[in-house]
Amino acid sequence: MNLAVVGWVAVGGALGTLARYFGMIGIGRTLGTDFPWAVFLINIVGSIVIGVVAGLQALVFNNSETVRAFVVVGLLGGFTTFSSFSLDIWLLVERGQTLTALLYAVGSVALGVLGLVVGLHAVRLFAA
Numbered sequence: 001m002n003l004a005v006v007g008w009v010a011v012g013g014a015l016g017t018l019a020r021y022f023g024m025i026g027i028g029r030t031l032g033t034d035f036p037w038a039v040f041l042i043n044i045v046g047s048i049v050i051g052v053v054a055g056l057q058a059l060v061f062n063n064s065e066t067v068r069a070f071v072v073v074g075l076l077g078g079f080t081t082f083s084s085f086s087l088d089i090w091l092l093v094e095r096g097q098t099l100t101a102l103l104y105a106v107g108s109v110a111l112g113v114l115g116l117v118v119g120l121h122a123v124r125l126f127a128a
Contacts, residue, residue, distance in 0.1 A: 005069045012074020020079050046080035
């Protein structure tokens with residue numbers, strides 16, 4: 001493990017998280033909170049950006065591991081892990097693993113929501 005890479009991931013994560021936080025505040029003030037516009041739009045923007053970054057890294061730039069980790073894992077991961085999720089799905093599709101991509105997408109969403117519900121109910125049951 002390269003500690004310099006770890007440090008840059010942490011810095012990128014902090015910056016990405018701050019971008020998400022301030023973005024959510026701005027979007028919430030602009031569009032309201034009746035629908036989760038902030039998370040919805042941040043997930044879409046993050047997915048577009050990770051597509052651009054992945055494409056540029058594959059076709060144009062030959063960035064170091066540190067730069068890739070800072071931008072993709074740190075900055076974009078802090079902004080939204082949904083962008084990584086989207087990239088994983090598309091890479092599976094491009095490799096011809098469409099069924100795996102579908103199972104990954106549906107399973108992640110369904111089990112993620114189920115996990116949230118289980119966690120909430122556990123707290124309500126034991127902390128009440």
